[in-house]
Amino acid sequence: MIEFRSVSHAFDDVPVLEDVSLSIDAGEFVLLAGANGSGKTTLLRHSNGLLEPDAGEVLVDGTPVAEDLIAARSSVGMVFQHPRDQFVAATVGADVAFGPENLGLDRAEIDRRVAAALEAVNMAGHEDERIDALSGGEQSRVAIAGALAMEPTHLVLDEPFTGLDEPARRSVLERLASLSADGTGVLLATHDLRDVCELADRVIAMHDGRVAVDGPPADALDELDGLEVRVPDTTRC
Numbered sequence: 001m002i003e004f005r006s007v008s009h010a011f012d013d014v015p016v017l018e019d020v021s022l023s024i025d026a027g028e029f030v031l032l033a034g035a036n037g038s039g040k041t042t043l044l045r046h047s048n049g050l051l052e053p054d055a056g057e058v059l060v061d062g063t064p065v066a067e068d069l070i071a072a073r074s075s076v077g078m079v080f081q082h083p084r085d086q087f088v089a090a091t092v093g094a095d096v097a098f099g100p101e102n103l104g105l106d107r108a109e110i111d112r113r114v115a116a117a118l119e120a121v122n123m124a125g126h127e128d129e130r131i132d133a134l135s136g137g138e139q140s141r142v143a144i145a146g147a148l149a150m151e152p153t154h155l156v157l158d159e160p161f162t163g164l165d166e167p168a169r170r171s172v173l174e175r176l177a178s179l180s181a182d183g184t185g186v187l188l189a190t191h192d193l194r195d196v197c198e199l200a201d202r203v204i205a206m207h208d209g210r211v212a213v214d215g216p217p218a219d220a221l222d223e224l225d226g227l228e229v230r231v232p233d234t235t236r237c
């Protein structure tokens, strides 16, 4: 479980998160919505200690993130909004393998994870390609594969579908839904709830640094008016 307890955060004395309390259970698939600047990325960056709260605390599986950053970072896999932020190797295969290698896994297990992760993002067979020669959407897919290959207990994804074509988006969504069904907690920030809300257990919407809506998709959608979130045809949630 990822638990945010009364988390507040300001940048240069400007409050960006104010008293946010939330928990994401094992196996829960939660969408995080809200307008530009509402605080989604800032919240996600607290889930594995990339930011420290000014007040409140964040716990991962009961342990305060601040007490054990390494545990938090191995339990919470993160996909950043800008994929270039997270590449560490020159080629696709080497980059996706980097995390599992650091876990000290044997080669067969690393190869299995890399293959499964690339398959999930429709990038199987691209192992030897240079990342800097990929399109933006392909780079996004490699970044997602890197997080999937870690097989973390929780996955936190910040606008992961930007630039993805429809088959890749569908494939990633199916993989996330299946991981969540198997017990992985998924927290996914998006502006656009179309196609995703039918898979989610819960929708949280931020507004001006606070949680404005938190509930099952069918209920939450009715409350999103004015929060600048693109909502689907409600019959699909």
Ligand SMILES: Nc1ncnc2c1ncn2[C@@H]1O[C@H](COP(=O)(O)OP(=O)(O)OP(=O)(O)O)[C@@H](O)[C@H]1O
Residues within 6 Å of the ligand: 011, 012, 016, 034, 035, 036, 037, 038, 039, 040, 041, 042, 043
């Ligand atoms: N490192 C930073 N320094 C100063 N201000 C920041 C920093 N990071 C974020 N902010 C500000 O905090 C506010 C919330 O930003 P955040 O990125 O969390 O919003 P968001 O909901 O993820 O937006 P978007 O949908 O555009 O990604 C914004 O006003 C932003 O300018």
